[in-house]
Amino acid sequence: MSGTTMRAVVLRGWDDLAVEEVPRPEPGPGEVLLRVGACGICGTDLKMVSGGFEKRGWPPSLPFVMGHEWAGEVVELGPGLEGIDLAPGDRVAAENHAGCGVCPNCKAGRYNLCYQAGQPGHRLYGHTAQGALAEYAVRPARLLYRLPPEVSDEAGALVNQGALTVHAVRRTGLDPGSTVAVFGPGLLGLMTAQVARASGASRVIVVGRGVRLELARELGAETVDYEQGDPVEAIRELTGGRGVDRVYECAGSPEVVVQAIGATRRGGRVALLGLSGGKTVALSPDALTIDEIDLMGIRSSPNAYPAMIALIASGAVRTEPLLTHVYPLEQIGEAFGAFARREAIRPILKP
Ligand SMILES: [Zn+2]
Ligand SMILES: [Zn+2]
DSSP, rough: OOOOOOEEEEETTTTTEEEEEEEEOOOTTEEEEEEHHHHHHOHHHHHHHHHGGGTTTSSSSSOOOOOOOEEEEEEOOOTTTOOSSOOOTTTEEEEEEOOOSSSSHHHOOOOOOOTTTTTTEEEETTTTTTTBSSSSEEEEEEEEOOOOSSHHHHTTTTTHHHHHHHHHHHHTTTTTTEEEEEOOOOOOHHHHHHHHHHHOSSEEEEEEOOOOHHHHHHTEEEEEGGGGHHHHHHHHHHHTTEEEEEEEESSOOHHHHHHHHHTEEEEEEEEOOOOOOTTTOEEEEEEEETTTTTTEEOSTTTHHHHHHHHHHTSSSSSGGGGOOEEGGGGGGGHHHHHHHTTTTTSSSEEE
């Protein structure tokens, strides 16, 4: 297959995206060539396009092919994969964190925190290595998870963000019967609300505004509109003054972190899933110490893809209300526009 090309969305310079013919990647040892079925774009992509992560080395150089939330079909197995449980035609979702496999964190299964990040041997596909906004992509076989027929390619493109919320729910040790608040009803928040419910939360309260908050209500959550008053007070009122057991910050806003802590009961836990782009906020350590509140960061989705795929396949997590904007690859500009204007929860490109 050498010498063949494919169409890809290429970031040529800051705020300069174009669909171009580029060389089709070839699978090396342990790698798989995949046909991309559906690929979403997220807030990180939006910031990457305008150079917001240049200092982090995302992307490491230009031109670059982004795209890290996707699903596709196996086309060809590279050398060394004879006999593995994957074959051409299998549909899969692809994880984007490939840890070095050697450092203590990788060995402990925490490959999202690989010590080799930024070094050769560690790859973050779509950020430091070529992404999937293209007709084809190559990935190590160990990053692939088979999709059952109940999970479409479009739904498969939501597994990346969904798996992050599985990791958050696990890390916060959500007990059956717990009360939960979710700040920010974007894809992350709407997935968190559903995964928390599926994991045994008795009440899920979503804080936000507008049509996204409406969507949270349609998906079964109680809602608090922060434009109608102080959301912390509203949550305390809804919980008899106590606050909730677990809070998930999915807005990526430093001010919301303060609210999230304020909405947590004594002895509760707060998980931060959103990135705030380097912004800071003043926190009172006493607010954590006196009430023994655990504040934890959540990064990526180690070992969480199979659980998320099962939750979607079973119907415990619904994806069809979130898949409102689907485009051919050529309409990448329209897709980014619909996301930037907050019209689409998750624009999906189909190469
Ligand atoms: Zn993303
Ligand atoms: Zn590592």
